[in-house]
Amino acid sequence: MNISSILFYAISALILGAGILAVTSVKIFRAAIWLLFSLVGIAALYFWMQVEFIAAIQIVVYVGGIVVLIIFSIFLTQNSGKEMVKPAIGKVIFSALAALLGTAFVYNLIVHYEGFKYISAKPFNSNVEEIGTQMLSTTSYGFILPFEAVSMLLLAAMVGCIVIAMRPNNEVETNTINKTENN
Amino acid sequence: MNMQEIPLTQILFVSTALFFIGMYGLFTRRNLITMLMSIELMLNSVNINFIAFNKYLFPDKLDGLFFTLFIITIAAAEAAVAIAIIINLYRSHNSIDVEDATEMKY
Numbered sequence: 001m002n003i004s005s006i007l008f009y010a011i012s013a014l015i016l017g018a019g020i021l022a023v024t025s026v027k028i029f030r031a032a033i034w035l036l037f038s039l040v041g042i043a044a045l046y047f048w049m050q051v052e053f054i055a056a057i058q059i060v061v062y063v064g065g066i067v068v069l070i071i072f073s074i075f076l077t078q079n080s081g082k083e084m085v086k087p088a089i090g091k092v093i094f095s096a097l098a099a100l101l102g103t104a105f106v107y108n109l110i111v112h113y114e115g116f117k118y119i120s121a122k123p124f125n126s127n128v129e130e131i132g133t134q135m136l137s138t139t140s141y142g143f144i145l146p147f148e149a150v151s152m153l154l155l156a157a158m159v160g161c162i163v164i165a166m167r168p169n170n171e172v173e174t175n176t177i178n179k180t181e182n183n
Numbered sequence: 184m185n186m187q188e189i190p191l192t193q194i195l196f197v198s199t200a201l202f203f204i205g206m207y208g209l210f211t212r213r214n215l216i217t218m219l220m221s222i223e224l225m226l227n228s229v230n231i232n233f234i235a236f237n238k239y240l241f242p243d244k245l246d247g248l249f250f251t252l253f254i255i256t257i258a259a260a261e262a263a264v265a266i267a268i269i270i271n272l273y274r275s276h277n278s279i280d281v282e283d284a285t286e287m288k289y
Contacts, residue, residue, distance in 0.1 A: 002188060004188050004189070005188040005189055008188075008189050008193070008194075012193075012197045015197060015201060016197065016200055016201065016204065019201055019204045019205070019224055020204055022208070022220060022224065023204055023205070023207055023208030023211070023212070023217075023220075023221055023224070024208075024211075028214065028216060028217060031217055031220060032216075032220065035220045035223065035224070038201075038224065038227075039223075039227065042227050042230070042231060045194075045197075045231060046234060049194075049234055049235065049238050050238075051234055051238065051248065053248075054230075054234060054248060054251055054252070057252065057255055058230075058255070061255050061256075061258075061259050062223070062227070062255070062258075065259055066223060066258070066259060066262045069262055069263065069266055070216060070219065070220060070262070070266070072266075073216055073266045073269055073270060074216055076270060076273070077216070077269065077270065077273040077279050078216070078279075084214060084217075085213065087211040087212070087213070091210070091211060092211055094210075095206075095207050095210035095211050096207060098206070098207075098210065099203040099204065099206055099207040099210075100203075102203045102206065103199055103200055103203045106199045106203075107195075107196055107199055110192050110195045110196070110199070111192055115240075116190075116191045116192055116195070116239075116240075117190075119190075119191060119239045119240065120239070120240055120241065120242050120243075122242045122243045123242060123243075124238050124242035124243075125242075126238075126245060126248060130245060131245060131248060131249075134245055134249070135249065135252075141244075141246075143249050146249075146253055150253055150256050150257065153256075153257065153260055154256065154259075154260055157260035157261075157263055157264050158263070160264055160267070161263045161264055161266075161267040162267075164264070164267040164268055164271050165267040165270050165271060167274075
């Protein structure tokens with residue numbers, strides 16, 4: 001048991017504990033903060049696996065972007081101090097049973113699969129230069145086509161978000177009329 | 184360096200447990216934002232799998248890293264669209280509970 005494995009168990013405990021609290025907490029704002037801790041733990045796991053670039057992306061996009069977006073939407077739509085309705089006890093029992101059985105089943109498959117026991121001894125090179133060269137390369141094993149497709153997807157998602165969340169025009173006009181009438 | 188100490192199956196156990204924690208949240212929560220949070224947990228467990236397979240089984244390639252990068256991108260787009268829908272739903276129904284939005288159920 002050296003320091004590396006102790007670190008791994010600590011990071012795993014953080015990820016799973018914060019994850020469980022994120023799905024069981026009755027206050028929605030606390031659930032969001034536990035989700036934040038879980039995502040930070042996953043970034044730590046990436047650092048532990050020495051894929052620093054993915055860890056940085058995880059922190060920038062998930063912790064800095066998605067969780068902040070979720071917290072904003074909680075403030076816009078919820079009374080964040082209020083406790084949420086607890087799920088029915090039967091539903092909790094059967095969901096927990098399903099999750100436990102699923103974990104046991106999949107872990108049983110993983111443990112008995114032989115291919116996972118022979119890990120490759122080749123060196124792992126994941127510096128940013130390698131990633132950038134391969135991502136923008138047009139030869140085989142280059143990822144330029146999915147890169148362009150995903151950039152189109154991001155543009156479409158951005159436009160779609162603005163269109164969906166925009167207040168319709170007639171609603172704005174009615175509100176202004178109501179305000180003038182009140183005055 | 185740390186590969187001899189921790190076998191791949193233990194990392195896969197973490198990601199499996201995280202996936203089923205997310206599934207439990209998806210089953211028990213009735214609030215759209217918390218359901219979105221459960222989906223984020225499930226997507227992250229898949230990302231751990233890709234990175235672990237890439238590092239342990241195919242260290243001379245980088246394909247798992249690219250899959251993770253694209254999944255993170257798509258998850259960001261998905262979260263943004265989902266929150267736009269949630270805000271629109273809140274505006275029309277004054278609630279983001281899934282039980283209150285049943286117009287298209289039947």
